Amino acid sequence: MIELRHIEKRFGDHVVLHDINLRLSEGTVTALVGPSGGGKSTLLRCINLLEIPTSGAIRLGEEALDFAPDRKVGWAEIQKLRRQTGMVFQNFQLFPHQTAIANVMEGLVTVLKWPADKARARAMELLEKVGMAHKADAWPATLSGGQQQRVAIARALAPSPRVLLCDEPTSALDPELSEEVVEVLSRLAREGTTMIMATHDLRLASRVADGVVFLDGGVIVEQGPPKTIFTAPERERTRRFVASLGAQHGH
């Protein structure tokens, strides 16, 4: 179970997220959609504490943490919660000084202190899963964007996180390259990987997600199954946004 209660995030006086409440079951895929600046990236980054929520509570499986404006969150607490998550970034953020397989092994060896051969076996397994085993020894700079993102997905999955967070995983890719990433993500979804993804990509959201959460102005405007949100949204604001996406993607 993944649970966010009354999450609020402020930068100074600026409220970026306001009273966000979400309960997600394990094994489901949730797409966060909405206009830029609507808060979806911040919400995602609050879940793995790259941003510390100003107030509210987060529960990821057994690990739970409360936030309050006057309470400094300790490093050990952050680590505990963060280790329940893996993250895929818009710009891949592979470590450029390490080969593909070394990128995937890094968390296992450095953080979890696995022996190198065990980590290598696990990394190879994951690279096979994302169709990148043939490039295991390649440097990130020699890979296409789609290939880099697939390696990044393998890296995020390596420590077996409870939930995979994807921040606009296809936004930096052209349609053809993004297809190979959508492909991998939908396979992971079928295998029961719990995922939360912020995305503009209607194709990704409708193909992979079990639920869609529409965020605008830092609040959840509407949520439901993709079909409902994308074809028959209740709110006017959602309708306008979905219409603009459809126009943009030629649907």
Next chain:
Amino acid sequence: MPPWLQLMTDSLPTLLWAALVFTIPLTLLSFTLGLALGLVTAIARLFGARPVVAVARFYVWVIRGTPLLVQLFVIFYGLPSIGILLDAFPAALIGFTLNVGAYTSEIIRAVIASVPRGQWEAAYSIGMSWSQAMRRTILPQATRVAVPPLSNTFISLVKDTSLAAAITVPELFQTAQRIVATTYEPLILYIEAALIYLALSSVLSALQVRLERRFSRYGGFLEART
């Protein structure tokens, strides 16, 4: 053999010995220690609490703002007045280390800051602590960018060690001076000393090229042409 060449040949072993026993150890030791001091200072300035930042800034300000020769005089000739008596070599070592530390701290600070923030986030996202991220992700990338400017510092240092002559360290340049005092052949001896310095810095330049090549294997698209 012409007399000038004879003189050069005769004095070469003495000069090389001085380089081997003083110039080279002084350079290597003060660069290594200075680099460590520079790293600590850079991290203090980037991540330290306010008083720590202030101390680091003060140190860099003083060292960069005063002549190296004057610093060496303060350490070797000045400190005995307050009871701190140092031999010439340790005095020079301290002076050069402080100097290297101040200059390299600025280089290291810049190259650490040049690694994109997303790399920190990627490192944190796979569970790394600050020090793991620094050691495994940030510094390796920063090091690559730091090779050319740090090589500058290193090469300057080899030549700057000649200043230690002024505080009685019998290094390469001082040895040349002593030979001049007996042979009255300043042009020949000082050119010979200059050539030895040139040879030493050439070795360092070659080392720089090798290091850069090693780092460029992961995708440097603008390599220095050789």
